[in-house]
Amino acid sequence: MTGVPLKHQRISRILAREIRDGRRPAGERLPGEHTLAERFGVSRTTIRAALAELTEQGLITTRTGKGSYVLFDGGPPDDGLGWARTLAVRGLDTTVRTLAVHEIRDAALAAELGLEKDVFVCVERSRELLADATVVSYERSFLPPVPGIRELPVQGLDQGSLTELLLRAGLRPDHGEQRIRGRPVDAREAELLRRTPGDWFLQARRTSRAADGSFVEHVDSLLDPTHFELALPFG
Known part of the structure; x- marks a missing residue:
């Protein structure tokens, strides 16, 4: 075909x-x-x-x-979907730090995503430069509390790939959308990012769904515009 x-x-x-x-x-x-x-x-x-x-x-x-x-370190996307994404600075080694894993209720997010239940497992992580421990991003991943995920607040998250964790729980991302805008960070965000309240960051909000349209993951990220940029394919 x-x-x-x-x-x-x-x-x-x-x-x-x-x-x-x-x-x-x-x-x-x-x-x-x-x-x-x-x-x-x-x-x-x-x-x-x-x-x-x-x-x-x-x-x-x-x-x-x-x-x-x-090898990919931030080359422009070429997937034909037209969704926005972030671009990591080339040649900089980074490490990911898990800050918190907890269960939360968020009725507004559930309504936005069209979900009946407003309970999520939230994983908070930051990315730092190995050279000087500068925090270049902070993200919150909102996951459905299915078996294999709902135990995380008690068991904790190991250093493995979050993608592999989702797959083991039967959550397979197939499609979705991502939106990016610039905004100043608030006091709590500034503390996590080790910046000053009001500093401007890129906010990326990405929602992934399975092939049948069911919810897989929603990620809300704050990205240092010094180290990330927005790339939009066209034509």
Whole structure:
């Protein structure tokens, strides 16, 4: 059928989206071929073809005997969806710090997302430069309290990928939207970001949904405009 992507193309698009939206930061090692084959229900040959596409796009590199690693460090998006995204500064090593994991009620957000229940598991994280511990982003991930997620406030979040955690809980992002605007940070945000209240940051709000339209994740991020920029494809 014309216009229907091949299996490896579909997989490479999913992985590329995870890299471009920051879920797989530069330097992260991708899961092995066997793990990816199990995740997508395909052969390792198909996975190799998908990884080859990501290599051609400059998103990953493969090191013999060690696996595939993310190279993407903020190149402009090229996914044809037209959604806004953030752009990380090139060549800067960063680390992610988990600040809090708790259950909250947010009726306004539930209404905005069209959800009947207003209970979420909220994961708060920041990203810092390894060189000088400058905080360049702060994000809150709002997750549905399904099995595998609702236990997080008690069990805590390990250092693994949040994407992998979602997948283990049966939450598979397929599509969504992202909006970005600039605004001054308030006193609490400034304290978390180690800045001054009123400093301007980019606010990115991204909502991901599964193939059937069900809610997967909502992420509200504050991004230092010195280290991130907005890129919009056109034409």
